[in-house]
Amino acid sequence: MDASSQYRMENDTLGSIMVPKSAYYGSQTQRAIDNFNISGITLPRVFIKAQGIIKAASATTNMALGTLAPDMGKAIVQAAEEVIEGKWDNEFVVDVYQAGAGTSQNMNVNEVIASRATELGGGTQRVNPNDHVNMSQSTNDTFPSALNMAATEEITARLLPALSQLQEAFQKKADQFMPILKAGRTHLHDGVPIRLGQEFSGYAETVNTVRQQLTERLDGLYVLGLGGNAVGTKGSLQPGYIPKVMEEVRKRTNMPFREPINIFSFMQNMNEPIRCMLTLKELATHLIKITSDLRLLSSGPRTGLAEITLPSVQPGSTIMPGKVNPAILEMTHMVCCQVIGYETAVATAGIAGQLEINVMMPVIAHTFLHAIDLMVNAINTLVPKCINGIDVNQANCERWMNESLSLVTGLSPSLGYDMASQIGMSADEENKTIKQILMEKGLLTDEVIQAIDPKGMA
16 A cells, blocks of 8 residues: 555654654654654553643633634634543553653644644644644643643542542441450560451551541642743743633632742652652552551461451462462552552652753653552452451451460569569460469469450450
8 A cells, every 4th residue: 555645744843754644643743653662651541631621721821812813722722622531542642751851742732632623623724733732831831730730630539539438448347346356466476465446447547647648748739830831931921821821720620720839949840749659658658568467367267367357359379279369458569569669760750850840750740640540449449359348257366365475464563574474484385375374373363364354455
């Protein structure tokens, strides 16, 4: 087949390049496709949506200020709204690992909207990606603004609700298990008695604390640097552009976005993604601890602690028949390992900010948004497939508790630490319970029985 029937020739400042005839994107996007065949990963739908909102808000503002003809402006807005709706998602093809700052990504959006707006206008006048769609904008101010908008949507609409669901699931289990007494453990060795519900209440509050921290982090993400242009000087802007475009963004998102206190700081740094990733890293750290706890508590079922049971979701071995593993907990742990690594990637990319901008914004955007997505998906799997179905093995809880050497702690106030230690060591050496040693020594009085009663100690 003749190449001319499949491709069209486009020109830019570097010369001519062949672009698929069916593509809405143009020469700069094609150059990015040719140059950056790296991962096959593109920025997510939520980021493209945010870019579409910015383009629509900017065109509306430019029309209101008289710098963009109404007929062309309306076509750009309609094309941008189609991008927002996801109609042209297959046109956004630039690899995450691309030219610094996201220029190729911005031009991908500009070219698609320009081609579609030209089409909507009947082709009577060409809409230019730079002169018209990108009017009053730069990659350097719109890219970090789109990232903040996308992250805000993901956190408010998906991550915070997921964390609330996880907290509630743990709290329900805490309430359900509060009557259950069991052995506490420190250093993975016997500790004084605790209620199983108390353990789960700790998990619930840990999740709640991180949820509150993320809610606080949202305030910084509401800052957008639209109008900063290339270096923050707001060059080539019509008076009134910034407040008007911010108003349009707020209207389209129903979120309280605002201007930065210092536009130059916003342009130079990726402050909020770095801070939010630190909170996500903390969440990952806590979830690793919690899921590890649940794996230990459910270990066995015959040779481990086996104080709780987990829902069976799939066979656990290709060679050991009947084996069932804590698969959902293991998946969550893996996701958390990835998120911790992602935090390092974002921090390292944040270091790469030089002078007026950070050119590592594309990888920061991908990593930050993917970390949120992974966490949401993991938690939304963890709750229904694992936490909600956890049950207690009360007989094992009682057995381990009654055999715990740390019951001797209750004797310290009456017998003293040294005597209590000797009793505990004797019980360990002779493989007897604390109560048996006390009985042999003639020390098992009503007062002593009360002192080592797990209910009182817990």
